[in-house]
Amino acid sequence: MKLRGRRARFFSSVRSRLLAGLAVLLVFGLTASAAISAFLLEDYLDKRYERTLRTSADGFTEVIRRGPQTANADQLGSLLGPPMGLVAVDADNEVLLSTGSAVSAAHQVAQLSTTVPTGTIVGYDGRGGQDGLAVIRIVSPGLVVDRGPTEDVVKPAALILTINTSVDDATTGALIKRQLALVGVALLLLLGLAVLVLRLGLRPLARMARTADAIAEGHLTERLPTKRNGSEADQLAEAVNRAFGAQARAEATVRSLAADTSHELRTPLSTISGWLDLYRQGGVSGPGLETAFEHIENEVGRMRLLVEDLALLARLDAGRPVEQDALDLTALAASVVEDAQIIYPQRSITMNPAPPAPVVGEANRLQQVLRNLVGNAVQHTPAHTAVLVRLVHNPDDVQLSVIDNGPGISPQDLPRVFERFWRAEASRSRAYGGSGLGLAIVEAIVHAHHGQVHVQSEVGVGTTVTIRLPHAPRGS
Known part of the structure; x- marks a missing residue:
């Protein structure tokens, strides 16, 4: 079991796998190099033998072609001595x-x-390949070979020239053995160098592991070390740091959300508890009892609205798809503006004339977006502020803007307008009764419809909230 565990740890190690892979590549590369070298050498020697044999054969053929020739056997032996040879045969x-x-x-x-x-x-190849010969046969008409005073002359019909190739075959074999030995030595040296290089190269990963362990132990402000040199290890460290940062922000958001939710619920609960305590003590009776119930009902309504808003955000955060119905955004905006004109008859709330704007989505949710935007513009601006709803067709989307000429939002507050439970001190006071989730819900719904939302504001000039929704596909 221990051996199996060690083997599993060895093969799970990046360093071990890199070394194993490098060893395989080195063995393959060095062996292939030795084999190719031996093959090229052998091919070169074979071609050299052929050229030598061919040149000798051509020389003999040229001499014989000139006419009857007489050659001495001893001279032929000297001329074609080792590694060459000659065989004369009759018809x-x-x-x-x-x-x-x-x-x-x-x-x-x-x-x-x-x-x-x-x-x-x-x-x-003779005797198991030990006497390798290259052979070529040429005709020899008119040639007479004198074999000496004790032998008769012969008139061969053909000459067979040979050259011994076994000597260089042995040289090639010795070369291959030496190359294999060099491959082994080179492999050991290169693997040793690879171990050193990997140890140095993986040092940043070891530092990352130690830092990650520190973060896991609770040091949440720790981050992986980076050198900003563009290396792969640096890119990995930066990516992990971004992930840790995102996790930290998410945890902070959850803590803030829990704190803000408890704070928002504490006020109505305190109000309800106060009225109930007053009733138990006999301080509420007769007409005052109806007033107490009205206050309790209002606070319950506030809590119900807050819970519904939080549930809606949770569903949208979970990525649940919205309904995909064909809608006319112009008609939805017109109905919201008409309702606002009735609810706030003293305010100037208008909409520019616009052709139908077909989009795809859930009518109730998009209507909630428009009501939140118009309601914010009315509630968080002075009574004399005008509100304009403007709808514009673009090539790729429909752009709807809610514009007011109110006091505007300060530049330091503008980046936080979509944060949940956040209110600017001046323009979004709790005196208006809002939960601080309006624009957060707007952003979540618009993103669920594959759209975008943007706020532009200037102090003393006004605020413009713009949403962009893609056109409905043709034929939908």
Whole structure:
């Protein structure tokens, strides 16, 4: 079990896997290099043998072509000594004379040369490949060979030239053995160097692991070290740091959301508890009892609205899809403006004339977006402020803006307008009774419809909230 565990840890280690992969590549590369070198050397030697044999054969053929020639056997032996040799045969392919490397296999060479056309080089391996020969046969009409004073002259019908290739074959074999030894030494040296390089190269990962352990132990402000040099390890560290940062922000948001929710619920609960305590103590009776119930009902309504808003945000945060119905955004905006004109008859709330704007989505949610935007513009601006709803068609989307000429939002507050439970001190006081979730809900609903929302504001000039929704596909 211990051996199995160690083996599992070894193969799970990045360093071990890199070393194993590098070892395989080095073995393959060095072995292939040695094999290719041996093959090229052998090919070069084979071609050199063929050129030498061909050149000698061409020389003999040229001499014989000039006419009847007489050659001394000893001269032929000296001329074609090792590693070359010669076999002279008669018309019946019987050996008349052999010299040099052809002596030990004269009959076999003579027989082999008849299996291929004259002038063609053929290889011969004798005795297990120990006496390798390259053989070529040429005709020799008119040639007379003097074998000495004690032997008769012979008139060979053909000459067979040979060259011994076994010497260089042994050289090639020795070269291969030496190369294999060099491959082993080079492999050990390169692997040792690779271990050193990997140890240095993976040092940033080791530091990252130690920092990650520190973060896991509770040091949430710790971050992985970076050098900003563009290396892969640096990019990984920056990505992990961004993930840690996002997690920290998410946890802070959850804590803030829990604190803000408890704070928002504490006020109505305190009010309800106060009225109930007053009733138990007998301080509420008669007409005052109806007033107490009205206050309690109002506070319950506030809590119900807050819970519904939080539930809606939770559903949207979970990525639950909205309904995909064909809608006319112009008609929805017109109905919201008409309702606002009735609810706030003293305010100037208008909408510019616009053609139908087909979009796809959930009518109730988009209507909630428009009501929140118009309601914010009315509630958080002075009574004399005008509110304009403007709808514009763009090539890729429909743009709807809610514009007011109120006091505006300060630049330091503008980036926080979509935060949940956040209110600006001046323009979004709790005196208006809002929960601080209006624009957060707007943003969540618009994003669920694959749209975008943007707020532009200037102090003393006014505020413009713009949403963009994609056009409905044609035919929908």
